[in-house]
Amino acid sequence: MLEALSSSQRLKTRFELLPVLVRAANVAGLAIVILLLVTIVASLAPGFLSPFNLFTLTRNLAIDTVIGFSMMVVLATGGMNLAIGSIGVCAIMATGYLLEVLGLPIVVSIAGGLAVAAILGWLNGILIVRTGIHSFVITLATASLYFGAMLILTKAEAFRELPAAFNALGKARFGPYSALLTVTFAVGAALLVLFKYSLVGRQILAAGANPVAAKLSGTPVERVIVVAHVLSGLCAGIAGVMVAARLAAALPSVGQDWLLPSFLAPLLGGTLLSGGLVSVVGTLLGAVLVTVLQNGLVLLKVGSFWIQFFLGLTLLVAVGLDRWRSVYVQRAGLKR
Amino acid sequence: MTAGALLVENATKVFPGVKALDRVSMALNSGEIHALLGENGAGKSTLIKIVTGVYRPDEGEVRIMGKAVSFSSPRDAFAAGIGVVHQERNLIPRYSVAENIMIERLPTKRGLIDRGEMNRQASHWLAALDLAIAPEIPVNRLSVAQMQLVEIARALSQQSRILLLDEPTASITRNEIEVLFGLLRRLKDDGVAILFVTHKLEEVFALCDRVTILRDGRNACDGVPIADIDKRQVVAHMVGRDDALSDIGNRRANLGEVKLELKGVSTALGHRGIDLQVRKGEVVGLYGLVGAGRSELAKAVIGAEKITGGQILVDGRPAVIRNVRDALQRWRIGYVSEDRKQEGLILAHSVAKNTGITIWHRLGGILKLFTDKQERKAIGPFIQKLDVRTPSLDQDVGNLSGGNQQKVSVAKWLAAESEILIVDEPTVGIDIRTKGYLHRLIWDLAEQGVAVVLITSDLAEMVLLADRVVVMRDFRVIGDLPNTYNYEQMSRQIMGRIHEAKLDEEHEGGASAFQGA
Numbered sequence: 001m002l003e004a005l006s007s008s009q010r011l012k013t014r015f016e017l018l019p020v021l022v023r024a025a026n027v028a029g030l031a032i033v034i035l036l037l038v039t040i041v042a043s044l045a046p047g048f049l050s051p052f053n054l055f056t057l058t059r060n061l062a063i064d065t066v067i068g069f070s071m072m073v074v075l076a077t078g079g080m081n082l083a084i085g086s087i088g089v090c091a092i093m094a095t096g097y098l099l100e101v102l103g104l105p106i107v108v109s110i111a112g113g114l115a116v117a118a119i120l121g122w123l124n125g126i127l128i129v130r131t132g133i134h135s136f137v138i139t140l141a142t143a144s145l146y147f148g149a150m151l152i153l154t155k156a157e158a159f160r161e162l163p164a165a166f167n168a169l170g171k172a173r174f175g176p177y178s179a180l181l182t183v184t185f186a187v188g189a190a191l192l193v194l195f196k197y198s199l200v201g202r203q204i205l206a207a208g209a210n211p212v213a214a215k216l217s218g219t220p221v222e223r224v225i226v227v228a229h230v231l232s233g234l235c236a237g238i239a240g241v242m243v244a245a246r247l248a249a250a251l252p253s254v255g256q257d258w259l260l261p262s263f264l265a266p267l268l269g270g271t272l273l274s275g276g277l278v279s280v281v282g283t284l285l286g287a288v289l290v291t292v293l294q295n296g297l298v299l300l301k302v303g304s305f306w307i308q309f310f311l312g313l314t315l316l317v318a319v320g321l322d323r324w325r326s327v328y329v330q331r332a333g334l335k336r
Numbered sequence: 337m338t339a340g341a342l343l344v345e346n347a348t349k350v351f352p353g354v355k356a357l358d359r360v361s362m363a364l365n366s367g368e369i370h371a372l373l374g375e376n377g378a379g380k381s382t383l384i385k386i387v388t389g390v391y392r393p394d395e396g397e398v399r400i401m402g403k404a405v406s407f408s409s410p411r412d413a414f415a416a417g418i419g420v421v422h423q424e425r426n427l428i429p430r431y432s433v434a435e436n437i438m439i440e441r442l443p444t445k446r447g448l449i450d451r452g453e454m455n456r457q458a459s460h461w462l463a464a465l466d467l468a469i470a471p472e473i474p475v476n477r478l479s480v481a482q483m484q485l486v487e488i489a490r491a492l493s494q495q496s497r498i499l500l501l502d503e504p505t506a507s508i509t510r511n512e513i514e515v516l517f518g519l520l521r522r523l524k525d526d527g528v529a530i531l532f533v534t535h536k537l538e539e540v541f542a543l544c545d546r547v548t549i550l551r552d553g554r555n556a557c558d559g560v561p562i563a564d565i566d567k568r569q570v571v572a573h574m575v576g577r578d579d580a581l582s583d584i585g586n587r588r589a590n591l592g593e594v595k596l597e598l599k600g601v602s603t604a605l606g607h608r609g610i611d612l613q614v615r616k617g618e619v620v621g622l623y624g625l626v627g628a629g630r631s632e633l634a635k636a637v638i639g640a641e642k643i644t645g646g647q648i649l650v651d652g653r654p655a656v657i658r659n660v661r662d663a664l665q666r667w668r669i670g671y672v673s674e675d676r677k678q679e680g681l682i683l684a685h686s687v688a689k690n691t692g693i694t695i696w697h698r699l700g701g702i703l704k705l706f707t708d709k710q711e712r713k714a715i716g717p718f719i720q721k722l723d724v725r726t727p728s729l730d731q732d733v734g735n736l737s738g739g740n741q742q743k744v745s746v747a748k749w750l751a752a753e754s755e756i757l758i759v760d761e762p763t764v765g766i767d768i769r770t771k772g773y774l775h776r777l778i779w780d781l782a783e784q785g786v787a788v789v790l791i792t793s794d795l796a797e798m799v800l801l802a803d804r805v806v807v808m809r810d811f812r813v814i815g816d817l818p819n820t821y822n823y824e825q826m827s828r829q830i831m832g833r834i835h836e837a838k839l840d841e842e843h844e845g846g847a848s849a850f851q852g853a
Contacts, residue, residue: 199704218664
């Protein structure tokens, strides 16, 4: 009969060490690398720990992390979003327009900019699920489309007369750190709740890991993919508004260099390119690594060409190590 | 019988935390069919992987034709003349049937692939299996059973002197099994050494000469002639006690109202005029040969495929089922897929998430926020009820054995409190003990008032479990027979129906969609 004879003994609810260790190894490894890097940079470049540098560093970190989150949300579905930079700049220009031309209150203007970003993300999602074309192709196209449309509408003219109160956001401090970090932490916390505790977040991960099985288990796969793209757009918008506050202007040239950081942070942090697994903390740490590296190289007066070189190298080394680790785990028979 | 073609001596393989094989020996002779048996997790797959060069043994050795060998990759094993049909599908989906069969040695002409010759050679092996599929068709358009036969054809085409078949009959029907067995016997007479892994004991006694049984990574017996052993002893060796093959007993069907009714349903996949009634508490079997459209019908009922005509009624009310979510949440219809790795489970996710996926929408109130703990509380009882053996609920499902994976894919529909449950090939590749559990479970569910539709290609299982057998052929229902629980009689009746329908069709000159060539 079905009465389990000894299932209660077998089914231990204690948590299991190995997978936790394997997962933690990534985050812990990243944290160690960051500590090492900080120690090295701080000892070589005395300016590193100065209040001024910490402020710049954390302000860049705040922005790059949210850019990373923007990609992470879509990586969760097993797709990608190459239009993050274009969506970001559209949000910037929309916010700038609402602030400067229409003279709307700051909160309303920011909300307007974020709404534009969310709508553009939604459009990406709809195009992807309706056509069934891979997100790579769709967002490659919309990246150019959104950017072009923005240039047409704004005639590539910047908004430079933003209200002082808005610009102050970019200068706001919290001790020596940029207050923009609070926005980043809030977004991170929201994403953590989303992926760990919410129905939609779990469904996004299920759809990313195996869309067929998810669908046959009653998950509205197409809908959650659209949701993920809306969230991605929203994050891109938030990053955009932060950039506008930092620059004290809405420039149409922003966003075109977001592609690399958007992938770097989540991939360094252990988010899978194939979908179904994300790490919010990992993405944050990944962004820390990239920002510290960039900042350190600047302080050490390494030319900016080299910075590009090192960022590319970091990504290769990181994913290479990760690949080696998973192959090793498999060879050792940890996964049978 | 000639001397040992393949010899495994004292092979030991240790994985962190488990000794998968502990001094296991096996001797496979030329000109014999040798059964390798054992429950899931007994070490059969590990042994096969050692012989085929996927794993290296920690201790012990493998000899081929008397020579000690050490494979470092599956290619080495292939080069040494070992042909394998693995349990997992190893076909390249977008490639044609012929390309998949011939992939190791594509015929070329002036440096380019000679497609004509390739198709000709592939056709030869398809014909040997009596398989009427065109060699140009891409593999992803085949059914699961057809894919399995294509894999067998590929192994045959290598004309290996040693042939390993890991559950080759798991998802193919009786007729196809007959053809395969005939072929294997011919190969045996030609002196080929054949290792046959299966969970179906009838097949062992019908086909094999000797049997090696593993239990918990050790030899329970080693090369015992089939004449010296009976079914009870085999089971005793496998499970370590002899009462596991307990009779499932009798069932008093307590039928209620009609729960699910299909009236003249046609689908975009080609079903026409399907009528079907399932009562509360009833187990209705859907039987048919490969390509009869049974799984496809199931998917249409749960809203995963488009219905183009007719009506589905649940509790006598017309049910519009637009997607699986409707089926799950509004009509409480569940579907346990035949393909648990691709369609049933998310292998990279935990046991908890795989089971919880069907009930997440009920957790966490309006905001739909809930903790892992709440999820565990909701699904824990079902995991326990099915006796899923997992170190923890956080374990990735992909790390469980096949039987436990199958239990998880059933558990999630129990957790969903399905009132209509469609179970598709529930015991394919499952060990005897788990099979027994699942059989009993199907009846228990029916006794609790669930309307069960059972799809299985294992006629014995059908006759054992179903109250009624609905026979399908070419996306049509061609018969509805009450179960007499007499295997011979049912088998004759069902095959008769299928054969008649075939004759009728040939008479009318209608060709089926699935038999192109």
